Amino acid sequence: MTPQGITDLRNAYRLVFGTTDGQRVLKDLQSRCSIQKSTWSEKPNETYFLEGQRTAVLFIMDMLRDDDNRERPTQAEE
Numbered sequence: 650m651t652p653q654g655i656t657d658l659r660n661a662y663r664l665v666f667g668t669t670d671g672q673r674v675l676k677d678l679q680s681r682c683s684i685q686k687s688t689w690s691e692k693p694n695e696t697y698f699l700e701g702q703r704t705a706v707l708f709i710m711d712m713l714r715d716d717d718n719r720e721r722p723t724q725a726e727e
Contacts (some may be wrong), residue, residue: 675709
């Protein structure tokens with residue numbers, strides 16, 4: 650995806666989740682998808698499933714962050 654495409658997609662996420670209803674949905678997803686707690690389970694498949702849910706919500710949250718608040722990669726990571 651081009652840098653402009655990423656910017657456009659990020660703006661779309663902000664449009665959707667920037668509303669009162671969008672914020673309400675995001676808070677619900679955060680509480681349902683183990684954002685603040687461990688996803689570990691004695692059953693490996695359950696752990697994988699829960700971690701997949703958690704990762705999806707973390708991705709949404711990352712898309713909503715301001716570019717100024719995002720960590721910049723170090724030269725070694727680029």
